[in-house]
Amino acid sequence: METTGRHLLCEYHGCDAQILGDPARLEALLQQAAAAAGATVVHSVTHRFAALGVSGVLLLEESHLSIHTWPERGYAAVDFYTCGACQPQRAHQVMLDGLRAERAEVLVVDRGGPEGIRVRPGAQNPNPILK
Amino acid sequence: METTGRHLLCEYHGCDAQILGDPARLEALLQQAAAAAGATVVHSVTHRFAALGVSGVLLLEESHLSIHTWPERGYAAVDFYTCGACQPQRAHQVMLDGLRAERAEVLVVDRGGPEGIRVRPGAQNPNPILK
Numbered sequence: 001m002e003t004t005g006r007h008l009l010c011e012y013h014g015c016d017a018q019i020l021g022d023p024a025r026l027e028a029l030l031q032q033a034a035a036a037a038g039a040t041v042v043h044s045v046t047h048r049f050a051a052l053g054v055s056g057v058l059l060l061e062e063s064h065l066s067i068h069t070w071p072e073r074g075y076a077a078v079d080f081y082t083c084g085a086c087q088p089q090r091a092h093q094v095m096l097d098g099l100r101a102e103r104a105e106v107l108v109v110d111r112g113g114p115e116g117i118r119v120r121p122g123a124q125n126p127n128p129i130l131k
Numbered sequence: 132m133e134t135t136g137r138h139l140l141c142e143y144h145g146c147d148a149q150i151l152g153d154p155a156r157l158e159a160l161l162q163q164a165a166a167a168a169g170a171t172v173v174h175s176v177t178h179r180f181a182a183l184g185v186s187g188v189l190l191l192e193e194s195h196l197s198i199h200t201w202p203e204r205g206y207a208a209v210d211f212y213t214c215g216a217c218q219p220q221r222a223h224q225v226m227l228d229g230l231r232a233e234r235a236e237v238l239v240v241d242r243g244g245p246e247g248i249r250v251r252p253g254a255q256n257p258n259p260i261l262k
Contacts, residue, residue: 001182003201005208007140009240011248045174047190051132057188057195059178063208064186068194070134070243077136077194077242079210105248109140109238111208112201117142117236119250 003112005063005083010092012076014102020069020076023048023056029098030058033091034065039082062086067095076101083112134243136194136214141223143207145233151202154179154187160229161189164222165196170213193217198226207232214243 019025023046034041039060046056052072058065063081070076078095080088096104108120150156154177165172170191177187183203189196194212201207209226211219227235239251 001184001201001203003204003206003208005199009138009242009248011242042178042186043176045176045188045190047173049192053132055173055190055195057176057190057197059176059186059188061180063199064188064197066188066195066197066212068136068212068214070132072132073134075134075243077134077212079212081197081199081208081210083199107240107248107250111140111142112206117140117238119238 002083005081005111006088007079007081007109007111008088008092009107009109010078010080010095011105012078012095012099012101013074013104015074015076015099017071017074019099020071020074021052021054023054026054026056026067026069029095030056030065030067032098033094034058034060036094037080037082037086037088037091039086065091133214136212136242137219138210138212138240138242139219139223140238140240141209141211141226142236143209143226143230143232144205144235146205146207146230148202148205150230151200151205151207152183152185154185157185157187157198157200160226161187161196161198163229164225165189165191167225168211168213168217168219168222170196170217196222
């Protein structure tokens with residue numbers, strides 16, 4: 001199996017607080033994002049914290065997709081780590097729309113390749129993507 | 132709740148193939164790593180793939196800890212993403228020892244802070260840490 005993977009570290013700001021606090025809605029969104037990226041889900045876990053936020057992870061055939069939310073701040077931190085032929089940028093677009101984010105930052109990291117872990121040129125911080 | 136977090140993206144090479152293929156052992160190691168970092172586990176999921184590798188995620192009060200392994204390549208990709216007062220570098224040391232890695236690379240990324248997502252200076256790629 002090929003070890004090469006692409007990891008998108010995404011930060012979403014100005015999101016809909018109600019969506020960020022709803023585990024079922026977030027899980028549905030993660031599933032939709034995984035499907036858009038062409039990934040296959042093998043496990044799904046979500047957890048709602050007493051202090052408002054939600055965490056969720058989809059284990060994928062191709063690695064994982066995770067979210068941590070802070071509804072009171074309108075903020076979510078999301079990771080799309082996929083190996084093989086997936087297109088994680090499509091998952092990013094689904095999350096951007098689904099969370100109704102006003103602003104996003106994305107750091108793209110190549111992992112498991114012959115040159116080791118690498119931040120993509122042009123994806124150095126900050127890398128705001130305005131919707 | 133504070134959104135600021137520290138994310139260690141770790142790559143371990145030259146690991147013990149038997150350990151990398153053993154879901155129970157990997158889960159125990161993740162739990163040990165989380166404890167060393169001072170994190171609290173709320174959910175644990177592991178999955179063994181037909182094609183040898185194992186994936187596992189611990190959802191933490193403080194975000195997550197994930198692993199993806201390629202036993203046939205002696206390679207594991209691990210993420211420690213923690214908010215608050217955790218010490219993820221301690222989790223890294225537990226994994227480095229527990230996987231019997233010959234070599235590791237670590238990228239340290241600050242997330243959720245006022246300046247946005249940031250790769251730590253001095254932690255730019257490649258950043259090999261020889262055991």
